[in-house]
Amino acid sequence: MATLHVTDRAGKEHTLTADTDTSVMEALRDHDMPIMAACGGCCACATCHVYVDGEWAGKVKPPEADEIELVSTSEYYKEGASRLSCQIQFTPELDGLRVTLAPED
Numbered sequence: 001m002a003t004l005h006v007t008d009r010a011g012k013e014h015t016l017t018a019d020t021d022t023s024v025m026e027a028l029r030d031h032d033m034p035i036m037a038a039c040g041g042c043c044a045c046a047t048c049h050v051y052v053d054g055e056w057a058g059k060v061k062p063p064e065a066d067e068i069e070l071v072s073t074s075e076y077y078k079e080g081a082s083r084l085s086c087q088i089q090f091t092p093e094l095d096g097l098r099v100t101l102a103p104e105d
């Protein structure tokens with residue numbers, strides 16, 4: 001288990017405790033955070049879009065090309081911060097990770 005800090009779309013902060021054998025998207029969904037995750041984590045919908053806090057940017061495994069291609073189509077894409085949360089494995093090294101839910105397209 002590890003801690004995940006989430007800022008929702010209203011600016012409210014949430015501290016979640018989640019298994020480290022899941023994706024960040026699964027941790028968000030399991031805690032009823034409002035992400036659609038329509039494709040179930042297949043990197044096909046971009047409805048699990050989050051911004052990774054700057055201090056964590058270098059600690060999260062970089063995105064694959066298909067993730068960048070998909071998330072960069074979002075109206076709310078922010079280079080260097082935007083990620084698809086289903087593509088981030090929540091490892092023990094990410095204990096304390098901070099993300100913000102991106103606005104919905």
Ligand code: FES
Pocket residue numbers: 025036037038039040041042043044045046047048084085086087
């Ligand atoms: S859940 Fe569809 S891209 Fe992440």
